Amino acid sequence: MLAVDALDAGYGDFQVLYDVDLTVDEGEYVTIVGPNGAGKSTVMKSVFGLTTYMGGRVEFQGAEISGLRPEEIITHGIGYVPQNDNVFGSLTVRENLEMGAYILDEVPQESLEAVFDKFPILEERQDQKAGSMSGGQQQMVAMGRALMLEPDLLLLDEPSAGLAPDLVDEMFDRVDVINESGTAILMVEQNAKEALRRCDRGYVLVQGRNRYEDDGQALLADEQVRRDFLGG
Incomplete structure (x- = not known):
């Protein structure tokens, strides 16, 4: 591939x-x-x-x-998750994930649901500002955002x-x-x-x-x- x-x-x-x-x-x-x-x-x-x-x-x-x-x-x-500064701290978890689909006309809900399925804590905290999360949770946000385009x-x-x-x-x-x-x-x-x-x-x-x-x-x-x- x-x-x-x-x-x-x-x-x-x-x-x-x-x-x-x-x-x-x-x-x-x-x-x-x-x-x-x-x-x-x-x-x-x-x-x-x-x-x-x-x-x-x-x-x-x-x-x-x-x-x-x-x-x-x-x-x-191809999706990419950089090592540092890989979330938009002032945006919510959900907004970060939606940014992963910025090239599309609308956010695919099935992709969002698939990310929540892989990272349940992101669904629980989807309204929390990403910058206030722990390092591990921010890494999940970054990976989830990269997965939004499948x-x-x-x-x-x-x-x-x-x-x-x-x-x-x-x-x-x-x-x-x-x-x-x-x-x-x-x-x-x-x-x-x-x-x-x-x-x-x-x-x-x-x-x-x-x-x-x-x-x-x-x-x-x-x-x-x-x-x-x-x-x-």
């Missing part, structure tokens, strides 16, 4: 990614891990058109999206960042539910062990280049990967 081939990308004149390859199949759950500064989030942003495209090719559902703007890419069926692929950039330890498992459970509903996941995650434990396949990125690729359990079992990137 998603094919990234020999991607070079960065910010302005500063190149971060070198010859990166990556694929996500329909309904698959793929995780990118690696050390800080490896370019993990840059891969995610590059797929969504938020970096400077320098070469290579990105295809989605057989159509090239390399170099397209985010407002064009979203219409192809994307085929959801990009998640460090969804557990800043969450209290007791909320991290709940966040991963929510991602599992989204994936089990048929949405493919491409996720960058700091909690590498848990992410690899749950995903179908994983990529290890180092200094902007592919280092390892395998199914999640195989990467967890690889002694070199564990020693160099997973803390033993």
Whole structure:
């Protein structure tokens, strides 16, 4: 479904990614891990058109999206949840979710109901200002908003960042539910062990280049990967 081939990308004149390859199949759950500064989030942003495209090719559902703007890419069926500042704090939960369908003439009620089904607390608190919610609840709002257009692929950039330890498992459970509903996941995650434990396949990125690729359990079992990137 998603094919990234020999991607070079960065910010302005500063190149971060070198010859990166990556694929996500329909309904698959793929995780990118690696050390800080490896370019993990840059891969995610590059797929969504938020970096400077320098070469290579990105295809989605057989159509090239390399170099397209985010407002064009979203219409192809890709949703994106950034790591930081990912809710409109002064808007209510319901208004945040409705913003996820801004490109449509009207908000699809069936999509809203589907989000409430995945995140029941958002229905309970739909009139609450998003900025007054906990970090974990705000992350649910951000994911719910990205799901309003029923994307085929959801990009998640460090969804557990800043969450209290007791909320991290709940966040991963929510991602599992989204994936089990048929949405493919491409996720960058700091909690590498848990992410690899749950995903179908994983990529290890180092200094902007592919280092390892395998199914999640195989990467967890690889002694070199564990020693160099997973803390033993």
